[in-house]
Amino acid sequence: MEEYGYEVGKVIGNGSYGTVYEAYYTKQKVHVAVKIISKKKASEDYLNKFLPREIQVMKVSRHKYLINFYQAIETTSRVYMILELAQGGDVLEWIQRYGACSESLAGKWFSQLTLGIAYLHSKGIVHRPCLTPRPSAAGRDLKLENLLLDKRENVKISDFGFAKMVPTTVQIQQKSSQHLMGCFSHLSQTYCGSFAYACPEILLGLPYNPFLSDIWSMGVILYTLVAAHLPFDDTNLKKLLRETQKEVNFPANHPVSQECKNLIHMMLRQAAKRATILDILKDPWVLKFQPERPNHEIQILEVLCVPQSSSTTTSRPAEVAS
The missing domain is CATH 3.30.200.20 (Phosphorylase Kinase; domain 1)
Incomplete structure (x- = not known):
């Protein structure tokens, strides 16, 4: 060196x-x-x-x-x-030291996470929180340990060990729902990562949409920021599967606004009804914490979600500006 x-x-x-x-x-x-x-x-x-x-x-x-x-x-x-180098440690360490974030700090960090994931999704890249029983895979997915902080306590997404670039051109099937159009219609079958952050379809061993898998993990992250603990008990797989099928509950000792709860519910739901990164960018609670409305990012991601005829293909859109 x-x-x-x-x-x-x-x-x-x-x-x-x-x-x-x-x-x-x-x-x-x-x-x-x-x-x-x-x-x-x-x-x-x-x-x-x-x-x-x-x-x-x-x-x-x-x-x-x-x-x-x-x-x-x-x-x-x-x-x-x-x-x-991110000199501020990681978000998990922060939570362990100080407990639940104020909603304003959670909003700041989550809105930064949202812009980072929007950038990746716009390029056809998924961070891919997924699942494997192998100990060697631990630590490489979208979770609190992989959200680092710079010296100004801004979020830096790290660890792309299982990130994936989805093919740049995806044939649109006529029966695909609008919710899974464009790159969002890609299905993956590789499982690697942490039980606690894995969406139900991964836990069930089903082919899954990796973009929507990222969204589920974002929901787990936001819940943990405002509650200071994970939304689901991952010590028992059967119990975890049952819990992920239900609407998540919030602790009474940490007041959380209804807007924030609504957003978390949008992310922690079954894949067919789960929010996309575009939905999150437009969410009123997230917009409150953005310095300005992310119109450029929204316009680019709309290309991925607009219904197309079955005879067309979608190409990778222009990148979201950093």
């Missing part, structure tokens, strides 16, 4: 296949994060499939609410990923 101009410092995170360090880049005099992946510890599947996909997704993604990717360096024994 010294040959490339990096002075590696303290450990700031640990993963299944590697460790994240704080480092100083002497050439530009900036602090960065270095994710070091051991080829000896990592599975062939991860090294040959998921790691290249993660690097590809991060290379094409530039947004103020995503962790930026700077460089990848590969040696015979390791892969080094140079990333933006």
Whole structure:
């Protein structure tokens, strides 16, 4: 690393296949994060499939609410990923230290998360919170641990180990509902991630819409921000399945506005009725916390949701501006 101009410092995170360090880049005099992946510890599947996909997704993604990717360096024994450093820790640590967020802080963080996910979805990228029983998959999905904070306590979405780029052109089937038009009609069958953040269709082992899977995880995140605990008990799979089929309840000791509750209910419902990222961008509660109405993002995402004739295809729309 010294040959490339990096002075590696303290450990700031640990993963299944590697460790994240704080480092100083002497050439530009900036602090960065270095994710070091051991080829000896990592599975062939991860090294040959998921790691290249993660690097590809991060290379094409530039947004103020995503962790930026700077460089990848590969040696015979390791892969080094140079990333933006988020100096404020992660949102889970914040909740564990301070408890439930005020609704204004939850609104700030969730609106930033919404813009980041809107950007990814507009590019046909899903963060993909999904499910596998393998311990090696833990930590790579859309959840509180993967929402980092910069020094101004702005959200930075991180860890794209199981992110996926959906094919840029999707044939629209005549019987597809408007709710799943365009890229939103793509179904996935890969399961990897955390039980607590997984939508019911994943828990049931069904082919699922990865865009709507992201939305379910966003619902779990928002609930946890305002309640200081997860909405579902993930210690028992059968109980978890039952709970995800019902409308979520809110604790009496943490007052939550009806607008916020309505939004959470829109996200934590069965796939056929679940909100899309476009619905969330337009939601009155989210708009209250946006510095200005995200008209550009809304216009781009409308391309993904507008009904098309069965003879047309949808191409990837222009990117949402960062």
